[in-house]
Amino acid sequence: MPINQPSGQIKLTNVSLVRLKKGKRRFEVACYQNKVQDYRKGIEKDLDEVLQIHQVFLNVSKGFVAPKDELIKAFGTSENDVIIKEILDRGEIQLSxxxxxxxxxxxxxxxxxxxxxxxxxxxxxxxxxxxxxxxxxxxxxxxxxxxxxxxxxxxxxxxxxxxxxxxxxxxAKMRVKIELPTADHDDAVDDSVVAQVKRLLTTSVHNESSTTIWSCTALIDPVSYRELVALCDKRGTLQVLDMAVIDEAK
Missing domain, CATH: 1.10.10.900 (SBDS protein C-terminal domain, subdomain 1)
Structure with missing residues (x-):
C-alpha cells in the first residue's frame, strides 16, 4: 500500500537504500549515508540512527510499504526490527x-x-x-x-x-618475541620445533635461555607469521612487538 504523503512533506534526502530479495519479492529500507557500514562493523547499533524511516518497503522511491502478509510469507514474521536487521545484514547497498x-x-x-x-x-x-x-x-x-x-x-x-x-x-619485517618451553620443562617442545622456529627468523636481535624456557626477540618476514603461530600454538607464546620495522639498524 502506498504512503499518503501530505502536500509539502519533506522528501527523503541523502538516502541510501539497502535491498534484499526474498522469494519473488524485493524488500527495501531507507538509511542514512555511511550508517549501514557503521552498523555492519558494530560501530552503530541503534536502528533509529541508521534508518531514515523505521519501516520496510517494497519500493522506497514510490512510498510502497511492504504489507504484513508479504512480510510473513517472506520472512516468517511481521516483527519489524527482526526483518530490518536481516535486510541490513544481508541486503545489497544501493549507492548513487x-x-x-x-x-x-x-x-x-x-x-x-x-x-x-x-x-x-x-x-x-x-x-x-x-x-x-x-x-x-x-x-x-x-x-x-x-x-x-x-x-x-x-x-x-x-x-x-x-x-x-x-x-x-x-x-617490512615484523619484530616478534617468541618463548618456547625447553627440555627441562614439563610441557617441553621437541628440539626440531626450536630449529624450525630459528629457520624462520631473519635477524636475531636478542636471545635469552634458561633451563626451562628458550626466548628470542627477532625479525621475521610477514609471510612466515602464520607458520610461526602454528609452531608456537599451545606450546609457547608468540608476541608481535612491531608490525612493520622500518629501519632494521634500530
Missing amino acids: EKERQLMITKINNEMLTIISAKCINPKSKKRYPPTMIHKALTELKFSVVLNRPAKTQALEAIKILVSSQIIPITR
Whole structure:
C-alpha cells in the first residue's frame, strides 16, 4: 500500500537504500549515508540512527510499504526490527554515483595507507608515500572495488607490487618475541620445533635461555607469521612487538 504523503512533506534526502530479495519479492529500507557500514562493523547499533524511516518497503522511491502478509510469507514474521536487521545484514547497498565515487575514494585511501605502513624501499629502508604507491598501482592498472575490505585489497596490491618491482619495494619485517618451553620443562617442545622456529627468523636481535624456557626477540618476514603461530600454538607464546620495522639498524 502506498504512503499518503501530505502536500509539502519533506522528501527523503541523502538516502541510501539497502535491498534484499526474498522469494519473488524485493524488500527495501531507507538509511542514512555511511550508517549501514557503521552498523555492519558494530560501530552503530541503534536502528533509529541508521534508518531514515523505521519501516520496510517494497519500493522506497514510490512510498510502497511492504504489507504484513508479504512480510510473513517472506520472512516468517511481521516483527519489524527482526526483518530490518536481516535486510541490513544481508541486503545489497544501493549507492548513487556520487556515493559510489566517495566510497571508492575512501577505500582507495585506506588501502594506500595500509600499503605505505607495511612496505619499504629495500635499499633506503624507508616507507613510500601513498601518492607514489598510487602512481605505481595506476601504471599496473590495479584499481579498488566496492564491497571488499581495504585491507584485503591492500594485501593483493602488495603482492602485485612486490612481484612486478615497478618500484623497488618489499614487505617490512615484523619484530616478534617468541618463548618456547625447553627440555627441562614439563610441557617441553621437541628440539626440531626450536630449529624450525630459528629457520624462520631473519635477524636475531636478542636471545635469552634458561633451563626451562628458550626466548628470542627477532625479525621475521610477514609471510612466515602464520607458520610461526602454528609452531608456537599451545606450546609457547608468540608476541608481535612491531608490525612493520622500518629501519632494521634500530
